[in-house]
Amino acid sequence: MPNTRPVPQAKGDFLLGHLRPLAADPFRTLSAWWHDYGDAVGFRVLTRQFYMLSHPDMAEQALVRQADKFVKMYDPQKPKGLELVLGQGLVTSRGDLWRNQRRLMQPMFQRGNLSALQPQIVAAGREMLRRWHRLGDGAQVNLCSEMMRLTLEVITQTMFGTSVLDRIEAIAPALDTALRHAAASLLNPLALPPFVPTPGNRAFNRAMATLDGVVYDIIEHRRANPAAAGGDLLDMLLQARGEDGGAGMSDRQLRDEVLTIFSAGHETTSNLLSWTLYLLARHPDALGRLRRELQDLPAEEDWQFADLQTLEYCKAVLHESLRLRPPVGVIMRKIRQDAEVEGYRLAAGSLALINIFNLHHHPQFWNDPERFEPERFLGNQSRRFAFMPFGAGERICIGNHFALLESQLLLSLIVRNYAIELLDPGEAEMEMVVSLRPIGGLPVRLKRLAKP
Numbered sequence: 001m002p003n004t005r006p007v008p009q010a011k012g013d014f015l016l017g018h019l020r021p022l023a024a025d026p027f028r029t030l031s032a033w034w035h036d037y038g039d040a041v042g043f044r045v046l047t048r049q050f051y052m053l054s055h056p057d058m059a060e061q062a063l064v065r066q067a068d069k070f071v072k073m074y075d076p077q078k079p080k081g082l083e084l085v086l087g088q089g090l091v092t093s094r095g096d097l098w099r100n101q102r103r104l105m106q107p108m109f110q111r112g113n114l115s116a117l118q119p120q121i122v123a124a125g126r127e128m129l130r131r132w133h134r135l136g137d138g139a140q141v142n143l144c145s146e147m148m149r150l151t152l153e154v155i156t157q158t159m160f161g162t163s164v165l166d167r168i169e170a171i172a173p174a175l176d177t178a179l180r181h182a183a184a185s186l187l188n189p190l191a192l193p194p195f196v197p198t199p200g201n202r203a204f205n206r207a208m209a210t211l212d213g214v215v216y217d218i219i220e221h222r223r224a225n226p227a228a229a230g231g232d233l234l235d236m237l238l239q240a241r242g243e244d245g246g247a248g249m250s251d252r253q254l255r256d257e258v259l260t261i262f263s264a265g266h267e268t269t270s271n272l273l274s275w276t277l278y279l280l281a282r283h284p285d286a287l288g289r290l291r292r293e294l295q296d297l298p299a300e301e302d303w304q305f306a307d308l309q310t311l312e313y314c315k316a317v318l319h320e321s322l323r324l325r326p327p328v329g330v331i332m333r334k335i336r337q338d339a340e341v342e343g344y345r346l347a348a349g350s351l352a353l354i355n356i357f358n359l360h361h362h363p364q365f366w367n368d369p370e371r372f373e374p375e376r377f378l379g380n381q382s383r384r385f386a387f388m389p390f391g392a393g394e395r396i397c398i399g400n401h402f403a404l405l406e407s408q409l410l411l412s413l414i415v416r417n418y419a420i421e422l423l424d425p426g427e428a429e430m431e432m433v434v435s436l437r438p439i440g441g442l443p444v445r446l447k448r449l450a451k452p
Helices: 019-024 028-037 055-067 095-109 111-135 143-160 166-184 199-224 233-237 251-282 285-296 312-324 356-360 401-417
Strands: 040-045 047-051 138-144 329-333 340-341 344-346 349-353 417-424 430-433 435-438 443-446
Touching: 019 028, 019 040, 019 055, 028 040, 028 047, 028 349, 028 356, 028 430, 040 344, 047 055, 055 329, 055 340, 055 349, 095 233, 111 138, 111 143, 111 401, 111 443, 143 166, 143 233, 143 251, 143 401, 166 251, 166 401, 166 430, 199 251, 233 417, 251 285, 251 401, 251 417, 251 435, 285 312, 285 401, 312 356, 312 401, 329 356, 344 435, 349 356, 349 435, 401 417
Parallel strands: 047 349
Antiparallel strands: 040 047, 138 443, 329 349, 340 344, 417 443, 430 435
16 A cells, blocks of 8 residues: 555553543543544554544445455454443344344334334333323433433333333443443453453443343243243244254343343433433424424324324434434444555554544534534435444444334423423533443433423
8 A cells, every 4th residue: 555644643651552541531532632633543552553533434434345344343252342241242243143143133123114113112101201290390300311211111112022120220230330341441451351350340240140130031031931922023033043944042142132132222212312302401492393393293192103204303303413412422343454544554453443423523514513403404415424323334223213213202202291401501521431421411300391
């Protein structure tokens, strides 16, 4: 690659590289490097070289045009990041295993099958509203906790035909501990494997024991009650057989796939709803326009799938929220062989970090990118790779249509029935813990709206 140039390297420590600022605050560190160095910047953690790519053309090169060179990482001997939590589930697996599992699950998430899930989603949302009503008008809650509880109920009811709300007080902190540990291990080559009894590893192992207990209970309950199967995802996984018609999935593979859908299937949607309600609370004009659009809907129990297709502004609000606060802020790939991206040399064995947050705020593609403006999405403009909240290429999120349907239904329910008042009027600070979250959650006051 004689005509390529090296990627600018961020300044760091001689020995540790950039370990300390990344460990302290990865989100702000990466944002500062984009501002200081531009769309391609290199950084180092001990001996491991990273490249952060923040331009849509670079994302397209890495995720589509040279996808054979930019591959998912998975080392079963030394798992890192989400692999520590999810094993070889759909998000983390690669090769034939990933292709087979994707092919198996794809029918469940096709648009044509999603309308059948609408009643369950609405039912979960209405049950939350009844609980809010019991709390009393003006009740104060953590909006992030409420949305996590709601989306966890949706994913377990629709995909696994069960509820885990009776164990929510154990599940919520376990998920938080596991995901924080996974995120910290990804950028820290000094992280010790889970069997080493450090305080952090002991907390992680306790969290994983809780999550594994929940998942294996779901699987065993279905096996013991096969008549309960309703053609949901769990039924599909349990009935799957190899191409030769032989044995089905092992217990470990079932665990990995169920935990992947269980965790990833509610975490991102929970954050999307939390950020959307936060942004609407800060932008009353947009909230008023959304409420006016929702006035034309029938009563919730009579909603039809076709009703949602008319809610253009609701869709625009969700897309603008996904742009400003993408639940997944970065995508990481291992560079399998030397590559060239937009004139830059990227060395084999390094890691490429495609920064979705930066893509969504790139001033070359977004006018006034920090402004919340749902109207951006009311036209038919093509923003290929400048807007990719669910990833891109063959590994685009399998549940993207489900997440948007769920978010549209639940957002409409909440906005039609409640006003969300932020207890802290200031700007919510962000942290990157696999997903992009508000630090400390979002304390709010719930005000029930009078029925017209």
